Amino acid sequence: MKKIYSRIEAIAGNVITVHAGGVRNGELAVVSSAGRSSLAEVIRLHKEKVSLQVFAGSRGISTGDRVRFLGHPMRVSFSADLLGRIFDGGGKPRDHGPELDENMIEIGGPAVNPAQRIIPRNMIRTNIPMIDLFNSLVESQKLPVFSVSGEPYNPLLARIALQAEVDLIILGGMGLKHDDYLFFRETLEKGGALNRTVFFIHTASDPIVECLLVPDIALAVAEGFALQGRKVLVLLSDMTNFADALKEIAITMEQVPSNRGYPGDLYSQLAARYEKAVDFSGAGSITILGVTTMPGDDVTHPVPDNTGYITEGQYYLKNGRIEPFGSLSRLKQLVNNQTRGDHRALMDSMITLYAAYKESLEKKAMGFKMTDWDRKLLKYGVIFEREMMDLSVNIPLETALDNGWRILASCFSPEETRLRSELLHKYWPSREGETD
Amino acid sequence: MTKGRVVGINGNMVTVEVAGDVTMNEVAYVSCAGKKLKSEVIRIRGRLAEMQVFEMSRGIGVGDEVEFTAELLSVRLGPGLLAQVYDGLQNPLPELAAQCGFFLERGVYLSPLDEKKEWPFTPTASPGDTVTAGDALGTVPEGIFSHRIMVPFQFREPLRIERIVPVGAYRILDTIAELSDEKGGRFPVTMTFTWPVKRPVTCYRERLRPADPMVTQIRIIDTFIPVARGGTYCIPGPFGAGKTVLQQVTSRNADVDIVIIAACGERAGEVVETLREFPKLADPRTGRMLMERTIIICNTSSMPVAAREASVYTAITLAEYYRQMGLHILLLADSTSRWAQALREMSGRLEEIPGEEAFPAYLESVIAGFYERAGLVRLRDRSTGSITIGGTVSPAGGNFDEPVTQSTLKVVGAFHGLSRERSDARKYPAIHPLESWSKYPGLIHAAGTEYARDILFRGNEVGQMMKVVGEEGTALEDYELYLKSEFIDSVYLQQDSYDPVDAAVPTERQRHVFRLLFKVLASRFDFGSKEMARFFFNQLRQKFLDYNGAPWQSDDFRRYEDEILSFLETKRSGEDEEGDRILKELGGVTAGGAS
Numbered sequence A: 001m002k003k004i005y006s007r008i009e010a011i012a013g014n015v016i017t018v019h020a021g022g023v024r025n026g027e028l029a030v031v032s033s034a035g036r037s038s039l040a041e042v043i044r045l046h047k048e049k050v051s052l053q054v055f056a057g058s059r060g061i062s063t064g065d066r067v068r069f070l071g072h073p074m075r076v077s078f079s080a081d082l083l084g085r086i087f088d089g090g091g092k093p094r095d096h097g098p099e100l101d102e103n104m105i106e107i108g109g110p111a112v113n114p115a116q117r118i119i120p121r122n123m124i125r126t127n128i129p130m131i132d133l134f135n136s137l138v139e140s141q142k143l144p145v146f147s148v149s150g151e152p153y154n155p156l157l158a159r160i161a162l163q164a165e166v167d168l169i170i171l172g173g174m175g176l177k178h179d180d181y182l183f184f185r186e187t188l189e190k191g192g193a194l195n196r197t198v199f200f201i202h203t204a205s206d207p208i209v210e211c212l213l214v215p216d217i218a219l220a221v222a223e224g225f226a227l228q229g230r231k232v233l234v235l236l237s238d239m240t241n242f243a244d245a246l247k248e249i250a251i252t253m254e255q256v257p258s259n260r261g262y263p264g265d266l267y268s269q270l271a272a273r274y275e276k277a278v279d280f281s282g283a284g285s286i287t288i289l290g291v292t293t294m295p296g297d298d299v300t301h302p303v304p305d306n307t308g309y310i311t312e313g314q315y316y317l318k319n320g321r322i323e324p325f326g327s328l329s330r331l332k333q334l335v336n337n338q339t340r341g342d343h344r345a346l347m348d349s350m351i352t353l354y355a356a357y358k359e360s361l362e363k364k365a366m367g368f369k370m371t372d373w374d375r376k377l378l379k380y381g382v383i384f385e386r387e388m389m390d391l392s393v394n395i396p397l398e399t400a401l402d403n404g405w406r407i408l409a410s411c412f413s414p415e416e417t418r419l420r421s422e423l424l425h426k427y428w429p430s431r432e433g434e435t436d
Numbered sequence B: 001m002t003k004g005r006v007v008g009i010n011g012n013m014v015t016v017e018v019a020g021d022v023t024m025n026e027v028a029y030v031s032c033a034g035k036k037l038k039s040e041v042i043r044i045r046g047r048l049a050e051m052q053v054f055e056m057s058r059g060i061g062v063g064d065e066v067e068f069t070a071e072l073l074s075v076r077l078g079p080g081l082l083a084q085v086y087d088g089l090q091n092p093l094p095e096l097a098a099q100c101g102f103f104l105e106r107g108v109y110l111s112p113l114d115e116k117k118e119w120p121f122t123p124t125a126s127p128g129d130t131v132t133a134g135d136a137l138g139t140v141p142e143g144i145f146s147h148r149i150m151v152p153f154q155f156r157e158p159l160r161i162e163r164i165v166p167v168g169a170y171r172i173l174d175t176i177a178e179l180s181d182e183k184g185g186r187f188p189v190t191m192t193f194t195w196p197v198k199r200p201v202t203c204y205r206e207r208l209r210p211a212d213p214m215v216t217q218i219r220i221i222d223t224f225i226p227v228a229r230g231g232t233y234c235i236p237g238p239f240g241a242g243k244t245v246l247q248q249v250t251s252r253n254a255d256v257d258i259v260i261i262a263a264c265g266e267r268a269g270e271v272v273e274t275l276r277e278f279p280k281l282a283d284p285r286t287g288r289m290l291m292e293r294t295i296i297i298c299n300t301s302s303m304p305v306a307a308r309e310a311s312v313y314t315a316i317t318l319a320e321y322y323r324q325m326g327l328h329i330l331l332l333a334d335s336t337s338r339w340a341q342a343l344r345e346m347s348g349r350l351e352e353i354p355g356e357e358a359f360p361a362y363l364e365s366v367i368a369g370f371y372e373r374a375g376l377v378r379l380r381d382r383s384t385g386s387i388t389i390g391g392t393v394s395p396a397g398g399n400f401d402e403p404v405t406q407s408t409l410k411v412v413g414a415f416h417g418l419s420r421e422r423s424d425a426r427k428y429p430a431i432h433p434l435e436s437w438s439k440y441p442g443l444i445h446a447a448g449t450e451y452a453r454d455i456l457f458r459g460n461e462v463g464q465m466m467k468v469v470g471e472e473g474t475a476l477e478d479y480e481l482y483l484k485s486e487f488i489d490s491v492y493l494q495q496d497s498y499d500p501v502d503a504a505v506p507t508e509r510q511r512h513v514f515r516l517l518f519k520v521l522a523s524r525f526d527f528g529s530k531e532m533a534r535f536f537f538n539q540l541r542q543k544f545l546d547y548n549g550a551p552w553q554s555d556d557f558r559r560y561e562d563e564i565l566s567f568l569e570t571k572r573s574g575e576d577e578e579g580d581r582i583l584k585e586l587g588g589v590t591a592g593g594a595s
């Protein structure tokens, strides 16, 4: 029988301190008073002084509440029974279904041995040209959608989830608006994907500490399924809320902040989660698609900035479109060779020209005379935005490539595209004039 | 042996009450759930030792036992290091995987070197010889190298060889020689010994000034911002600008004997590419597999942070060991910012007074101390060896005005700054040609590169002006300058790392192509209109890009070159005097691909 401690010495933020012996770092405890109880996790030890982070928050906790240590760290039940179910960040059902307590597995487990990873090679098709053509999503990749708040990032996530060929979807919601949660549920249900989905949902009105648990619990479950050979897609929305929760705890613990109040280990904390994306040799895989809202549309804000350094490329969502700039998928070169011979070169050429279009647009805005070249670019930019960037475009990669050549040929002469002659010979639409 | 008990835990920092003596940076093991977790003492206050645990600290409790080893954090040196994949503490990852499966298991430490393998040893010293630290006792073949078996670096005094084994096969732990000192002490020596990672190896005669270029086969680097063998350079850049790709291509093509890759706090996936490809990729210099001359130290971002801090030291110590054999080593660290962040995390837990952006006040001296371990040295046997260090920096917000970039810039010999603007426009490698610098001499006659750089600079100014006054307000002469600078950029500075030919341009080809480029730059033209000028350079660029993609001295190569030369004549009206003089110094260009 575990001892019960009944004197809480300090309460600050969501952290309480008790005097107790024989406690281990990371161990769980139940904090209970009449009528309510919450899990709490040991986050610091000093002699007999034990600091715990209370999942349900410290509101209403009294110094007379009882603390019972459980002798094990945070765990989640793992089995096929999870499918179609909805839980909160602490792993409690929020769908009125039964609690699960079989086959408990630890969350936040150790990293995969790099020597056991394999080179990712399967492209996940989404039929969104800005993704398939310009920034291919690859199985076992970790990619965030960088978004200004108010952009339709959750619909985009749901659409990719439904179109992607994966076995299971695990949705981790952090600080999700209740409406968005319902939107996800309805969309996946309509798409017939509910019975292969597990939800771990923390909404904006839930206790902040539970927000911190969502990625770990979602990824532990994903890992379990991946080891059984399943292709798992994990959706995390919104990781900025997760980072803000980290910040809050760090400040409570009086850690020295490094950048705009965020703790110095923000990078390591985020990386520990995103690096769970993996392709196991001889088993399944985990692909992570996250959302990172950019406070003030500022990419240099610590959360998007650190995320950018961790993830393997990102999608920028702006004005309802995926921007072609921003960093490239780190993995595309591994798969773009296998799609079509013109894929990589065409992509680079189209982006370079689109960047030039942006410059011409600027010049025009400043009232300069437009040269022939500028006029060509201006024409190109408009078509590019309409036929490639618009989120309503839903076509397979090959069609998108063909469209790309058609767009180029309708705006430029071959040598203006900077493409090698060899490719021009092969792909340049002939009716548009001579190839040299 | 000193023992102690855990009294506090904060993240990966454990406070231990010690009964006995402890040494700063000593290794200790914390017993936790039947496992012994490796740790390092990082501060001592009275009877309390504060240690960083190189593993996840979950499950450690107050009262847990701690054993101190009286040894500093060290690596094991000896034959068999090449082609290995280690974590930051020199744990061999493939062997670990064979034992533990998919996941890293804490508290499992395996021998970094194969202790059963037999190596054919040939003595090069004889009984009666006087030797000291770093002197060769014999050699064993390791891949393409003759691996020197050396007197352990700890023996700084002269010693006499009492006995040495004859030619034969020995394992690394077999005694191969016995040394004695004046006082009659006897020291058996094996083929392996350990060395503390944070102590530089200094068993050489003298340090020399790095002078020879370390050819990377990347045009913008070798021509404009070169790196010297034994020199240091850094690659700061925002995320996605191409730091890792740059290091990956350098690790394949650099003209050195051994490459050590320290994947420090970055993505595991990136290491996997190297790990899986290098054993299959042939090294054009030797014909053997690239892996045979590579060591990978891999402490990626989700592996324990304290071991990340150690990993760069593990890497540099292995580099120093091979340098002692008269070899040229390139150490690539990606990313030094993650290492600095590891320092910051520990400093925070130690509650030290934070400096800028919460980095510790000693950040600058730690960075300087690391890069100082690079260098070209003359060894005692008069051969030379070198360590070149290239580190990426990942500045917060992509802004170079931050502590890690700034501290690094103070100590390195070359700066390859990546620009977001260039990577957004897919201009790779996205090294900024005007802001980057190097203090080392390059492949090409300095007058030639200065001339080209001047065009880049002035052309860029015209480009900026044009943004204000528009194309119509620009003189044709200036516009031509602008087109020339754009031309240098698109056919010479930019290089396609994924093209089989363009990816690596050896010295000879680089000099040759530079001469042809230079001929264009030194030419005066008769265009008549800006439209004509632009049209001409578009065409010329197209031909030059095809030329860059043609194999060296192939028929295509010669044909494209002839085409470029004759196309050039269609508009050329003469040449710039100074340019013409430099072109003669460079060796000129003759039609037909000969030079």
Ligand SMILES: Nc1ncnc2c1ncn2[C@@H]1O[C@H](COP(=O)(O)OP(=O)(O)OP(=O)(O)O)[C@@H](O)[C@H]1O
Residues within 6 Å of the ligand: A308, A309, A310, A327, A328, A329, A330, A331, A332, A333, B237, B238, B239, B240, B241, B242, B243, B244, B245, B246, B266, B394, B428, B429, B430, B495, B496, B497, B498
């Ligand atoms: N030289 C190059 N040639 C072609 N493509 C490149 C080149 N350099 C970078 N890229 C493209 O940019 C992507 C990002 O490059 P890389 O991973 O090297 O960035 P990074 O600076 O290391 O970013 P991070 O800081 O996030 O690690 C690559 O996956 C590739 O698609």
Ligand SMILES: [Mg+2]
Residues within 6 Å of the ligand: B243, B244, B245, B266, B334
């Ligand atoms: Mg990188």
